[in-house]
Amino acid sequence: MINKKKTLLNEIKEILKSKGIKPSYQRIMVYNYIKNHINHPSVDTIFKAISGSIPTLSKTTIYNILNLFAKKGIVDTLTIDKNEVRYDFIKKAHAHFMCKICGEIYDIHLKSDVCLKDFVEGHKVEDTHVDFKGVCKECL
Amino acid sequence: MINKKKTLLNEIKEILKSKGIKPSYQRIMVYNYIKNHINHPSVDTIFKAISGSIPTLSKTTIYNILNLFAKKGIVDTLTIDKNEVRYDFIKKAHAHFMCKICGEIYDIHLKSDVCLKDFVEGHKVEDTHVDFKGVCKECL
DNA sequence: TTATAATTTGTAATCATTTCAACTCTATAA
DNA sequence: TTATAGAGTTGAAATGATTACAAATTATAA
Structure with missing residues (x-):
């Protein structure tokens, strides 16, 4: 179980590296979350979901990471909801x-x-x- | 020229009435603007454009009118730009x-x-x- | 005219997002 | 090992669009 999780994180690490992104812990966690949650989460949703595992996490970090991922073609930025941006893992x-x-x-x-x-x-x-x-x- | 303008405003007045909207001067001016400007204006653009003719105009009024028009099916609310809502006259x-x-x-x-x-x-x-x-x- | 309702107005509040400077972490060189 | 540089993270403050709200104005009906 622990090994399985370790393998998963290493896989994500490699994917990020291949896209020219330095794989920090925060970035790996955000990637892992959006990859497995196809319900078009907002920044706030993602923040609440993973801040439990990263007590010092800042919401600004989520904004930074998602803007980076969008620029690198990892996520799609949905403006369908006028109140907040939603993100979609690009398949x-x-x-x-x-x-x-x-x-x-x-x-x-x-x-x-x-x-x-x-x-x-x-x-x-x-x-x-x-x-x-x-x-x-x-x-x- | 003056008669022509008067006729135009009366036409808009009738259209608004037919949609169940009381034709105030502000509403008529907004309708006239969006009908003739097909470049998907924002609230701010509309406000700047017609506040010259209505010195006391408030931006809140533009918001009120556009929300009303959207509800009545006169304008389409575009969320394509994540920074601000754009409006489109429905044809x-x-x-x-x-x-x-x-x-x-x-x-x-x-x-x-x-x-x-x-x-x-x-x-x-x-x-x-x-x-x-x-x-x-x-x-x- | 007077009373009542609808509309407009301006200010203040809200809330998502960005800016920015300080702090932390990691990797590399001496 | 220690120093240093660069990248990444953090949190507080700024920004800016939109909404809430209450007062002022205008239109409507009796």
């Missing part, structure tokens, strides 16, 4: 659905030509976001 | 492109099945946003 292109009632954000696996465009009307596309809002199936 | 469904360099937001006229969905994976869709980010043709 492959997918859309999002946000419930107006409960605020939950769901992944939507949709195949569409929209996500494949390199240029639209002369502008060079780097990121594509497809956001749906409405009432989720739980709240219906 | 017909279209996508947006935001330039990472200059911050400009362009309308993208794209025909896609994505915009026509009433339900996705069991969730009831009320709004659909397709947002592209990258480098615009001016900055390329």
